[in-house]
Amino acid sequence: xxxxxxxxxxxxxxxxxxxxxxxxxxxxxxxxxxxxxxxxxxxxxxxxxxxxxxxxxxxxxxxxxxxxxxxxxxxxxxxxxxxxxxxxxxxxxxxxxxxxxxxxxxxxxxxxxxxxxxxxxxxxxxxxxxxxxxxxxxxxxxxxxxxxxxxxxxxxxxxxxxxxxxxxxxxxxxxxxxxxxxxxxxxxxxxxxxxxxxxxxxxxxxxxxxxxxxxxxxxxxxxxxxxxxxxxxxxxxxxxxxxxxxxxxxxxxxxxxxxxxxxxxxxxxxxxxxxxxxxxxxxxxxxxxxxxxxxxxxxxxxxxxxxxxxxxxxxxxxxxxxxxxxxxxxxxxxxxxxxxxxxxxxxxxxxxxxxxxxxxxxxxxxxxxxxxxxxxxxxxxxxxxxxxxxxxxxxxxxxxxxxxxxxxxxxxxxxxxxxxxxxxxxxxxxxxxxxxxxxxxxxxxxxxxxxxxxxxxxxxxxxxxxxxxxxxxxxxxxxxxxxxxxxxxxxxxxxxxxxxxxxxxxxxxxxxxxxxxxxxxxxxxxxxxxxxxxxxxxxxxxxxxxxxxxxxxxxxxxxxxxxxxxxxxxxxxxxxxxxxxxxxxxxxxxxxxxxxxxxxxxxxxxxxxxxxxxxxxxxxxxxxxxxxxxxxxxxxxxxxxxxxxxxxxxxxxxxxxxxxxxxxxxxxxxxxxxxxxxxxxxxxxxxxxxxxxxxxxxxxxxxxxxxxxxxxxxxxxxxxxxxxxxxxxxxxxxxxxxxxxxxxxxxxxxxxxxxxxxxxxxxxxxxxxxxxxxxxxxxxxxxxxxxxxxxxxxxxxxxxxxxxxxxxxxxxxxxxxxxxxxxxxxxxxxxxxxxxxxxxxxxxxxxxxxxxxxxxxxxxxxxxxxxxxxxxxxxxxxxxxxxxxxxxxxxxxxxxxxxxxxxxxxxxxxxxxxxxxxxxxxxxxxxxxxxxxxxxxxxxxxxxxxxxxxxx
Numbered sequence: 001x002x003x004x005x006x007x008x009x010x011x012x013x014x015x016x017x018x019x020x021x022x023x024x025x026x027x028x029x030x031x032x033x034x035x036x037x038x039x040x041x042x043x044x045x046x047x048x049x050x051x052x053x054x055x056x057x058x059x060x061x062x063x064x065x066x067x068x069x070x071x072x073x074x075x076x077x078x079x080x081x082x083x084x085x086x087x088x089x090x091x092x093x094x095x096x097x098x099x100x101x102x103x104x105x106x107x108x109x110x111x112x113x114x115x116x117x118x119x120x121x122x123x124x125x126x127x128x129x130x131x132x133x134x135x136x137x138x139x140x141x142x143x144x145x146x147x148x149x150x151x152x153x154x155x156x157x158x159x160x161x162x163x164x165x166x167x168x169x170x171x172x173x174x175x176x177x178x179x180x181x182x183x184x185x186x187x188x189x190x191x192x193x194x195x196x197x198x199x200x201x202x203x204x205x206x207x208x209x210x211x212x213x214x215x216x217x218x219x220x221x222x223x224x225x226x227x228x229x230x231x232x233x234x235x236x237x238x239x240x241x242x243x244x245x246x247x248x249x250x251x252x253x254x255x256x257x258x259x260x261x262x263x264x265x266x267x268x269x270x271x272x273x274x275x276x277x278x279x280x281x282x283x284x285x286x287x288x289x290x291x292x293x294x295x296x297x298x299x300x301x302x303x304x305x306x307x308x309x310x311x312x313x314x315x316x317x318x319x320x321x322x323x324x325x326x327x328x329x330x331x332x333x334x335x336x337x338x339x340x341x342x343x344x345x346x347x348x349x350x351x352x353x354x355x356x357x358x359x360x361x362x363x364x365x366x367x368x369x370x371x372x373x374x375x376x377x378x379x380x381x382x383x384x385x386x387x388x389x390x391x392x393x394x395x396x397x398x399x400x401x402x403x404x405x406x407x408x409x410x411x412x413x414x415x416x417x418x419x420x421x422x423x424x425x426x427x428x429x430x431x432x433x434x435x436x437x438x439x440x441x442x443x444x445x446x447x448x449x450x451x452x453x454x455x456x457x458x459x460x461x462x463x464x465x466x467x468x469x470x471x472x473x474x475x476x477x478x479x480x481x482x483x484x485x486x487x488x489x490x491x492x493x494x495x496x497x498x499x500x501x502x503x504x505x506x507x508x509x510x511x512x513x514x515x516x517x518x519x520x521x522x523x524x525x526x527x528x529x530x531x532x533x534x535x536x537x538x539x540x541x542x543x544x545x546x547x548x549x550x551x552x553x554x555x556x557x558x559x560x561x562x563x564x565x566x567x568x569x570x571x572x573x574x575x576x577x578x579x580x581x582x583x584x585x586x587x588x589x590x591x592x593x594x595x596x597x598x599x600x601x602x603x604x605x606x607x608x609x610x611x612x613x614x615x616x617x618x619x620x621x622x623x624x625x626x627x628x629x630x631x632x633x634x635x636x637x638x639x640x641x642x643x644x645x646x647x648x649x650x651x652x653x654x655x656x657x658x659x660x661x662x663x664x665x666x667x668x669x670x671x672x673x674x675x676x677x678x679x680x681x682x683x684x685x686x687x688x689x690x691x692x693x694x695x696x697x698x699x700x701x702x703x704x705x706x707x708x709x710x711x712x713x714x715x716x717x718x719x720x721x722x723x724x725x726x727x728x729x730x731x732x733x734x735x736x737x738x739x740x741x742x743x744x745x746x747x748x749x750x751x752x753x754x755x756x757x758x759x760x761x762x763x764x765x766x767x768x769x770x771x772x773x774x775x776x777x778x779x780x781x782x783x784x785x786x787x788x789x790x791x792x793x794x795x796x797x798x799x800x801x802x803x804x805x806x807x808x809x810x811x812x813x814x815x816x817x818x819x820x821x822x823x824x825x826x827x828x829x830x831x832x833x834x835x836x837x838x839x840x841x842x843x844x845x846x847x848x849x850x851x852x853x854x855x856x857x858x859x860x861x862x863x864x865x866x867x868x869x870x871x872x873x874x875x876x877x878x879x880x881x882x883x884x885x886x887x888x889x890x891x892x893x894x895x896x897x898x899x900x901x902x903x904x905x906x907x908x909x910x911x912x913x914x915x916x917x918x919x920x921x922x923x924x925x926x927x928x929x930x931x932x933x934x935x936x937x938x939x940x941x942x943x944x945x946x947x948x949x950x951x952x
Contacts, residue, residue, distance in 0.1 A: 005053065005055075005761065006053065006054075006055065006056055006059075006504070006506070006756035006757060006761070007053070007756070007757050007758070007760070007761030007764060007765065009504070010502050010504065010753075010756075010757065010761070010765060010845070010846060011764060011765055011768050011845050011846065012502075012768070012772075012844075012845060012846045012847045012848035012849075012851070013768060013771070013772075013848055013849050014848070014849075017848060017849035018030075018768070018771065020849065021771055021772075021775045021849060021852075022771065024775060024778055024779070025771065025774045025775055025778050026778075027771075027774075030764070030767040030768070030771065031767075033767065033770055033771060033774065033794075034677060034767060034770065036791065036792040036794055037646055037770055037774075037790065037791065037792070037794040037795075037796065038646050038677060038678060039646060039647075039648050039650065039651075039791070041650075041651045041683065042646075042650065042651065042678040042683040043677055043678050047759060048544055048545065048676065048759040048762075048763075049544055049759075050541060050544060050545075050754070050758055050759040050762075051755065051758070052758060053755065053756055053757060053758030053760075053761055054755045054756050055756070056506040056756060059506060059752045059755050059756050060506060060509065060510065060752075062755070063510040063513065063516075063534075063748055063751070063752065064510070064513060065530075066515075066530035066531075066533055066534050067510065067513040067514065067515030067516045067530055068515055068530065069515070069529040069530030069533070070274075070515040070516070070519050070527065070528055070529065070530040070531055071523070071526075071527035071528075072272075072514065072515060072518040072519040072520070072523075072527075073402065073405045073406055073407050073523075073527070074405060074406045074407065074421075074423065074424060074425075074428045074431075075272060075407050075421065075518070075519075075520035075523075076401075076406055076407060076408050076409075076418050076419050076420065076421065076424070076428070076432070077407050077408065077409045077417070077419060077520050077522050077523070078214075078216070078384075078385050078409055078417055078418075078419025079170055079171070079172070079214060079409065079417075079419075079522060079725075080142050080170050080172070080173075080264055080266075080738065081264075081266060081272055081275070081520055081521060081522070082245075082266065082267040082384070082419060082421040082422075083267075083272070083420075083421025083422060083423035083424060084266070084267045084268070084269055084270065084271070084272075084421060084422050084423060085269065085422050085423050086269045086270065086271060086339070086343075087269060087342075087343065087346050087474075089346070089471050089474050089475055089478070090269060090339055090342045090343060090346065090474075090478075091512070093475060093478045093479070093482075094335070094338055094339050094342060094478060095335065095339055095511075095512070096508070096512065097478075097482065098487065098488070098489040098503070098505075098699075099482035099483075099485065099487055099489050100115070100335060100338060100482060100487070100701070100702065101335055101503065101508070101699040101700075101701045101702075102487045102488035102489050102500075102503055102699050102700070103115055103485055103486075103487035103488070103700065103701070103702040103703075104487075104488075104493055104495060104498065104500060104700050104702070104703070104827065105334070105700065105702065105703035106119075106310075106311060106702065106703065107311065107831075108486075108818065108822075108827060108828055109308065109309060109310035109311065109928075109931050109933075110302075110308075110819065110822060110885050110926045110927075110928055110929070110930060110931060111485060111486035111822055111827065111885075111924070111926055112309075112484075112485055112486075112702075113308065113309055113481075113484040113485065113927045113928060114480075114481030114482050114483070114484035114485040115334065115338060115481070115485055115702040115703075116297050116309035116310065116311075117309055117481055117484075118337075118338040118341055118342065118481055119137040119138070119295070119297045119309075119334065119337060119338065119341070120297045120299070120309055120942070120943065120944055121341040121342075121344070121345060121464055121465075121944060122135075122137060122138065122265075122279070122281075122337045122338070122340060122341035123135040123136065123137055123296075123297060123942055123943055124460075124462060124464075124943040124944040125340075125341055125344045125460065125465075126244075126261075126265075126281045126282075126283050127283055127942075127943050128459035128460050128461070128943075129244055129247040129248065129252060129459055129460075130240075130242065130247065130252050130253050130254055130258075130261035130283040131252035131253065131254030131255045131457060131459075132252075132253065132254040132258070132260075132261055132283035132284055132285055133254075133283075133284075133285065133286050133943075134283065134284050134285075134286070134288070134289040134292070134296075134942055135281060135282065135283035135284075135942070135943070136281070136282045136283075136292050136293070136294045136295055136296050137294065137295035137296060137297050137311075137332060137334070137337060138265075138279040138280065138281060138294065138295065138332045138333045138334060138336070138337035138704070139262075139279070139280035139281065139282055139293065139294050139329065139332065139333070140280050140329070140331075140332070140333060140556050140557055140560065140704075140737070141264060141276060141278055141280045141333075141556065141737060141738040141739065142170065142173060142241065142262065142263050142264040142280050142738055143170070143172050143173040143175075143176035143177070143735075143737070143738035144176055144280060144560070144736075144737065144738065145241075145262035145263065145264075145280035145281065145282050146169075146173050146176070146177055146208060146239065146241055146262050147176055147177050147179075147180040147181075148262075148282060148293040148294070148327055148329070149206070149208075149239045149260045149262050149282060150163050150177060150180065150181065150186070150206060150208075150239070151180070151184070151293075151326070151327070151600075152237075152260065152282075152284070152288065152291050152292070152293065152326070153205055153206035153236075153237035153239065153259070153260065154184075154186065154205055154206070155291055155326065156237065156288060156291055157205045157206065157235060157236060157237050158235065159203060159204075159205055159234060159235035159236060160202070160203035160204050160205040160234070160235075160236065161185075161186060161187050161203075161205065162186075162187045162188075162189055162202050162203060162204045162205065163177065163181060163186055163187070163188045163189070163204065163205065163206050163208065164189050164191060164195075164198055164199065164202055164204040164206070164207045164208065164236075165177065165188065165189065165190045165191065165208045166190075166191060166195055166207075166208055166209050166210045166213065166241075167190055167191045167192065167193060167195070168210050168213025168214050168215050168217060169190065169208060169210045169213075169214060169241065170210060170214045170241070170738075171214065171724050171725060172723070172724065172725060172735065172738045172739070173208075173210075173241065173738070174188075174190060174724075175723065175724045175734050175735050176734070176735050176736065176737070176738060177208075178734055179567070179721070179733065179734030179735060179736060180600070182734070183567060183570065183600065183601050183602035184600070184602060185602065189202060189204075195207070195209065195227055196226060196227060196230055199227070199230045199231055199234065199236075200230065203234060204231065204234065204236040205235075205236055205237065206231075206236055206237040206238070206239055207227065207231040207236050207237070207238050207239065208239045208240075208241060209224065209227055209238065209239070209240050209241065209258070210241045211224065211240060211241070211242055211243075211246075211250075211253075212243060212246060212382060212383045212384075212385065215378070215379065215385070215387045215411070215417065216379055216382040216383070216384070216385025216386060216387050216417065216419070217378075217379040217381065217382060217387075218246075218250065218379070218381040218382050218383055218449075218450065218451065218453055219381075219453070220381065220451050220452040220453055221250075221251040221255075221256050221452055221453050222452060224251070224253075224256040224257070224258075225256045225257055227257075228256060228257025228258060229257065232257065237259045237260060238253075238257060238258045238259050238260070239258065239259070239260045239261075239262060240253035240258035240260070240261045240262070241261075241262055241263055242261055242262075242263045243263060243267070243383065243384075244263060244264075244265055244267065244268060244281075245267050245268070245352070245355065245356050245359065245383075245384075246356070246383040246384070247455070248349070248352045248353050248356045248455070248459070249353070249356050249357070249360065249383070249450060249454065249455055250383065250450060250453040250454065250455055251453050251454070251455055252455065252457070252459075254283075254285070255457065258285075259284065259285045259288065260282065260283070260284050260285070260288070261281075261282070261283045261284075262280065262281065262282050262283075263280070263281055264278050264279070264280055264281070264738075265278065265279045265280070265281055265336070265337065265340035266278035266279075266336075266340075267421065267422070268339075268340035268341075268343040268344060269339055269340060269342075269343030270336050270339050270340055270343075271512075271517040271518060271745065272517070272518055272519055272520050272521070272745075273511075273516070273517060273519075273743070273744060273745025273746070274516070274519045274520070274521050274528065274531055274739070274741065274744035274745055275521030275738070275739025275740065275741060275742070275743075275744050275745070276521075276556055276705070276737070276738070276739050276742055276743035276744060276745060277333050277335075277336050277556060277704070277705035277743040277745060277746060278333065278336055279332075279333035279334075279336040279337035279339075279340055280333065281337075282294070289313070289940065289942070290313060291326055292313070292326070293326055293327030293329055294327060294329045294332055295311060295332050295334075295703065296311065296312045296313050296942055297309055297310070297311060297312065297942060298310060298311070298312030298313070298936045298937070298940055298941060298942050299936060299941040299942070299945055300312075300931055300932055300933060300935050300936025300939075301931070301932055301935055301936075302928040302929040302930060302931050302932065303883075303929040303930045303931075303932065304887075304889070304890070304928075304929050306928055306929070307945075308928040308931045310931050310933055310936055312936055312937055312940060312942065313937060313940070327596065328559040328562065328563065328593050328596035328597040328599075328600055329557070329559050330557070330558060330559050330593050331557040331558055331559065331693065331703065331704040331705070331706035331708075332703050332704040333704045333705050334701055334702040334703035334704045334705075335699075335701030335702055335704065335705060336701075336704075336705060338702065342474070342478065344460060344465060345464055345465055345467075345468050345474070345477070346468060346469065346474050347469070348460065348465050348466050348469055349458075349459060349460040349461075349465060349466075351469070352460075355422055356383075358422070358444075358445075359383075359384045359420050359421065359422060359424075360383055360384060360448070360449070360450070361444060361445035361446060362420045362424060362429060362444060362445070362446075363382060363383070363384050363385065363386055363418075363419075363420045363446075363449070364445070364446030364447060364448065364449045365429075365442065365443035365444060365445055365446035366386050366418060366420070366429060366432065366433070366442070366446070367382075367386045367446060367449065368443065368446045368447070369433055369438050369440075369442065369443065370386070370388055370433075370436060370438060373436065373437070373438040373439075375388050375389070375390060375436055375438070376388065376389040376390075377389075378415070380449065380451070381449055381450065381451035381453065382449050383449075383450070384419055384420045384421070385417055385418065385419040385420075386417070386418045386420075387411070387415060387416075387417050387418075388415065388416050388417075388418065388436065389414055389415050390414065390415075390416060390436065391414045392413060392414065393414075394410055394411065394412065394413055394414055394415055394416050395410060395413065397416050397435050397436055398410045398416060398435075400434070400435035401431060401432055401435035402524075402527075404431035404434065404435065405428075405431060406428055406431045406432055406435070407520055407523050407527070408432070408435070409522075416436075418432055426442060426444065429442040429444075430442050462943075462944040464944060484927040485702075486822070486827050486924055487702075488500055488502075488503070488699075490825075490924055491825055491826060491827070491851070491924070492826060492827070492843070492847050492851050492852075492854075492855055493826075493827040494776075494826070494827070494828075494829045494841045494842060494843050494855060495827065495828075495829055495830050495840075495842060496644065496798040496799075496800070496829055496830040496833075496839075496840025496841055496842040497591070497642060497669060497670065497798060497830060497833070497840060497842065498694065498700070498830065498842065499672045499691075499694035499695060499797075499842060499844060500700065500827075500842075500844060501672075501697065501844035501845060501846040501847075502697065502846035503697055503698070503699035503749070504697065504752075504753070506752060506756070507697055507748075507749045507750075507752040507753050507756075508699070508749060510748040510749075510752065511745055511746055511748055511749065513748075515530060516530075516531075516745060516748060517745060519531065521725075521739040521740060521741070521744070522725050522726075525726075525727070531741070531744060534747060534748065534751055535553060535741055535744065535747065537751065538553065538747055538750060538751045538754070539551040539552070539553055539709070541751075541754050542690060542709060542711060543681075543711055545675060545676070545679065545754075545762070546668075546671075546679050546680055546681050546688060546690065546711045547679030547680060547681030547682035547683075547711075548680075548681035548687075548688070548711030548712055548713060549681070549712065549713055549714040549717055550711070550712055550714075550717045550720065551690075551709050551710065551711045551712075552564065552709055552710055552712075552720040552721055553707065553709040553741055553742055553744075553747060554709070554720075554721045554723070554735065554736060554737050554739075554740065554741060554742045555689065555707070555708040555709060555710060555721070555736055555737060555742055556705070556706070556707060556708070556737045556739075556742035556743040557704065557705075557706045557707070557708050558593065558669065558689055558691045558693075558706055558708035559593050559596075559597060559708065560708055560736045560737060560742075561668075561689025561690070561691075561708025561709060561710050562593055562594060562597035562636075562665075562667070562689050562708070563597050563600055563601055563736055564689070564708075564710050564720070564721050564733070564736045565665055565687040565688070565689050565710045565712070566584070566597055566598060566600075566601035566603065566634065566636075566665065567601050567719070567721075567733050567736070568687060568710070568712055568716045568719035568720060568733060569601075569633055569634045569663045569665065569686070569687060569716070569719075570582075570601055570602060570603070570633065570719075571718075571719035571732065571733050572663070572715060572716055572719055573633055573663075575718075575719075578661070580630065580631055581630075581631055581632060581633040581661070581662070582602065582603050582604055582631060582633055583603065583604050583606050583628040583631040583632050583633055584598040584601075584603040584604065584605055584606070584633055584634050584635070584636060585606050585607075585608050585621070585624055585625075585628075585632070585634070585635040585636070585657075585662075586598065586605055586606070586607055586608065586635070586636050587607070587608045587609075587610055587616045587636075587637060587638075587641075587642075588607050588608065588609055588610050589610045589614060589616075589638075589641060589642045589643055589834045590636060590637070590638055590642060590667070591638060591642060591667060591669060594636045594638075594667060598636065603633055603634075604631075606624055606628060608620050608621050608624055608635070610643070613643075613645065613788055613789070613790075614641055614642075614643030614644075614645055614787070614788035615641060615643075615645065615647040615648070615649065616637060616641075616647060616649065616653060618649050618652065618653065618656070621635075621653065621656060622656060625656060625657070625660045625662075629660045629661070630661075632657070632660050632661060632662040633662060633663065634657075634662050634663040634664065634665050634686075635653070635657045635662060635663075635664055635665065636665040636667060637650070637653065637664070637665070637666060637667065638666070638667040638669055638670055639666050639667070639670065639674070639680065639685075640670050640673050640674070640790075640796035640797070641670075641788075641796075642669075642670075642833075642834045643787070643788040643800060643834060643835075644773070644788060644795050644796050644797070644798040644799050644800055644840065645788050645789060645790035645794075645795060645796055646673075646790045646791070646794075646796055647790070648790070648791065650683065650684070651683055651684050653684075654683070654684025654685065655684065658684070663686040663687065663716075664684055664685045664686050664687075665685070665686070665687050665688065666680040666685035666687075666688045667688065667689065668680070668688040668689050668690040668691060668695070668711075669691055669694065670796065670797065670798075671688075671690055671691070671694070671695045672694060672695045672765075672766065672769050672797050672844070672845075673766060673769060673770060673796040673797035673798075674766065675695060675762050675763070675765070675766045676759060676760075676762040676763030676764075676765075676766050677763065677766055677767075680711075681711060681713060685713075686712065686713045686715075686716060687710060687711065687712045687713070687716055688710065688711050689708045689709065689710045689711075690708065690709050690710075690711065691706065691707075691708060692706065692707035692708070692709065692746075692747075692749075692750045693705070693706035693707060696749075696750035696753055696754070697749055697750060697753040698746050698749045698750055699749075705743050705746055706743075707742060707743050707746065707747065707750070709742075718732045719732055719733050720732075720733060721733050721734065721735050721736050721737075722734065722735060723735045723739075723740040725740065726740035726741075765845045766797075766845070767845075768845035769797040769843075769844055769845040770794075770796065770797055771845075772797075772843040772844060772845060772847060772852060773795050773796065773797050773798055773799050773841070773842065773843055774794055774795055774799075775843075775852060776799060776841055776843050776852060776855070776856060777789075777795050777799040779853075779856040779860075780801060780856055780859055780860070783859065783860050783863040784801035784802060784803060784806070784839075784859065784863065785801070785802045785805070786799050786800065786801060786802070787800040787801070787802040787835060787838055788800055797842055797844075798840055798841060798842035799840070799841055800834075800835060800838045800839070800840045800841075801829075801838060801839045801840075801841060801859075802835075802837070802838050803817065803837055803838060803839060804837040804838070806863075806866055806870075807837055809870050810866050810869045810870045810876070811869070811876045812866050812869055812881050812882070813837075814831045814832055814837055814838065814839055815831065816881040816882050816884065817839065817862055817866075817881065818831050818839070819881075819884040819885050819930055820862055820865070820880060820881045820884040820885070820908075821858060821859075821862070822884060822885035822924070822926050823880070823884055823885050823886055823905065823906065823908055824858035824861070824862070824908055824909060825854075825858075825909075825922075825923060825924050826855060826858060829841040829842075830842075843855070854909075857909070858908075858909065861908060861909070862881070865879070865880055865881055865908075866881065869881065873899075874899055874900065875899065878898055878899060879898075879899070879900065880900050880904060880905055880908070883898065883905070883930075884930070885926040885929065885930065886905040886906050886926075886929075887925065887926055887927065887928065887929050888906075888925050890905070890929060891905050891906045906923070907923065
């Protein structure tokens with residue numbers, strides 16, 4: 001029997017610590033603090049209707065039972081999702097290791113060198129296999145990768161308005177691309193038959209080739225070259241949607257003329273997860289790298305000339321370029337990209353070829369046996385997918401295979417698709433043959449069916465892909481990389497607006513359960529009964545918590561939730577004949593993705609000013625509404641604000657927009673300050689996206705995975721995203737993600753969190769988040785002014801520390817403070833957002849008082865170091881701040897010429913025993929000194945470089 005509630009383990013401060021914190025901030029109790037902080041107009045609702053909280057063991061028992069209600073069988077449906085085998089050393093030491101899954105996006109590169117190297121390996125893997133020079137560090141899935149390639153091609157070509165899709169394109173890709181293109185007024189055409197003929201009869205700006213096709217057909221290299229030549233002759237870009245494993249054997253896109261290659265890395269060791277999360281990929285020809293969406297890791301050097309990695313070019317571009325950003329992607333799929341890259345590192349090129357040959361050989365043998373038994377095999381050339389024609393019998397064959405434990409694809413009444421994965425066994429192949437009525441023992445290897453498509457070029461030649469093939473070597477490599485990083489398992493990550501809190505092991509464990517991890521997203525509904533229950537319960541709980549009529553969990557990132565929410569607004573207006581309503585009002589303080597998402601939804605961004613206290617300027621709002629009243633579609637507002645305050649005028653803001661016929665979108669990024677206290681769907685909002693990777697404990701995973709579901713009012717329910725391969729009642733908009741339920745494989749995390757916390761636990765967590773932020777603000781305000789406060793001088797769940805006066809007086813910048821915090825054993829807060837020259841701190845409810853005090857003590861000590869620069873005790877160009885972070889190599893060098901001691905450099909808090917991660921033996925040592933970002937952008941290297949390339 002559990003002796004303590006899960007909520008008590010999730011929330012950091014004990015009762016006595018809570019009381020000490022309340023005394024410092026001047027509140028009688030948590031309810032008093034809430035009353036002092038939140039406007040009464042948004043609180044005071046009835047108790048939330050949630051089930052009584054489960055214990056940890058009860059939650060796991062329930063989730064095991066739900067997983068057992070799914071029938072994964074052996075997945076041979078294909079359509080971009082394939083059976084694979086995750087090496088246990090990668091599953092245990094990446095996917096299930098908090099050193100990897102609790103890390104944050106590597107915006108602080110000095111403490112992210114491990115995952116940055118893993119992502120550079122991913123980029124190298126993609127660039128090598130596609131034979132294109134530049135690859136990004138992962139997108140969300142294959143369908144959205146094609147959509148991103150579409151907009152990239154639109155930006156970089158000057159011809160036509162038609163996107164031409166191969167007739168054999170994956171159906172979910174066609175649907176997602178149509179969703180994106182319709183909002184951007186782009187014309188999507190699916191070729192009716194031969195793609196060359198379609199190119200001749202259209203004026204495309206881009207042509208998408210699916211190779212191998214959804215049917216399994218593998219086009220010959222000569223045919224693909226002819227398609228590329230014809231497209232280029234019309235000034236169009238060529239986008240290849242390809243299969244990574246097939247590329248180990250067939251001619252890569254870069255060699256037959258493609259400009260852009262996209263796809264999914266799922267079959268490189270990432271479980272099916274009922275459709276996600278999986279890392280999509282994109283690679284481009286030269287001169288397109290500066291238009292790439294998403295993350296791009298580059299090679300640079302640190303202050304000592306040591307090779308180092310960092311995010312290049314697009315780093316946080318949405319916050320800089322806003323409506324001019326090339327993409328709205330913020331969350332990528334980093335953890336899954338790391339897993340896929342390590343699959344390639346572990347197997348190496350020879351191992352990948354063995355796997356690919358085994359898959360192809362088994363598919364070829366199946367085709368031989370079917371043909372010999374009189375079954376028509378439609379395509380002569382294929383990689384892993386056999387399309388069989390059985391007139392009038394397709395459903396019967398599929399059902400027979402399902403009864404034997406194998407899921408096949410029912411193409412139509414006459415055709416069955418069989419896609420062989422790495423996990424297929426001889427028993428599975430025998431069951432498939434039996435379903436077609438073919439007797440006898442199955443063969444494992446048939447003659448090649450690749451035709452004139454065999455690859456001759458080398459790939460994965462960098463030593464990293466030939467060094468770690470034993471489990472011992474792989475284990476040590478993974479440990480070495482994770483030791484270079486600072487993640488939540490080491491200490492506090494006080495990032496404002498990012499909510500880095502406990503990702504409990506009990507929440508994480510179920511994602512690996514059989515039935516959850518190995519289910520194909522397109523199995524019949526009856527075979528996903530457990531997921532159906534989990535999804536329905538989670539959507540219902542989220543709707544209850546936010547006050548909305550309905551929630552869709554399809555969006556697989558916050559950015560996709562923003563897009564889906566705005567598309568719902570757009571669909572609603574258009575259904576009423578208000579097609580002219582295209583203006584989206586966005587406060588100047590909003591998250592940068594808001595503006596980028598509005599543009600992607602076909603809207604025009606109009607900025608609303610902020611007042612001196614950081615709130616939306618209601619006078620300016622009234623003026624903007626008056627100017628755009630008939631064109632007003634929506635306002636996107638973050639609540640509490642990005643400035644970390646509860647704005648008093650939020651209900652008035654909602655009323656003003658509604659009176660003008662607009663909709664109110666409340667960005668749910670800061671829901672951790674509202675949960676259990678107020679519900680946006682009840683205080684005036686029409687739609688919100690939620691960040692399950694923030695408020696609801698899905699870990700950030702070094703930059704992803706994320707889930708960004710949307711909640712909507714009853715009038716917007718008909719415009720939630722649907723899907724062509726799933727029956728989703730009442731959802732009239734097209735899909736925004738490749739899989740019907742997005743990143744379903746990690747939904748159990750948030751389900752477990754809500755189920756174990758219960759209504760009271762969630763409310764207490766929010767209260768403690770407010771308490772932690774106000775405690776930090778109270779301790780630090782005399783050293784660093786808190787820039788914005790709300791009623792009674794309170795902040796919400798985060799506070800902004802203003803360093804601008806200190807910078808003016810001393811020359812010490814927020815960058816210097818951020819890097820110095822590394823020496824103290826901390827990840828930096830959010831730098832210069834939403835206000836340049838500031839630090840935004842969000843301590844979360846999961847940190848105990850000792851860790852909060854350790855952070856405050858470090859910041860106060862740093863203020864003392866700044867004072868020493870102000871007084872001239874240390875030179876402005878040579879002090880512990882501008883030289884931070886200090887590596888072991890620096891502090892153990894033969895010579896030391898700085899005006900401060902080595903001990904102060906490395907152990908600013910002293911060598912006494914302290915909390916884990918603080919001092920002495922537990923100290924975190926950054927692997928590199930401060931990185932020169934400009935050098936990396938001027939000398940762009942985005943794949944694993946040979947040493948001589950860097951030295952040159």
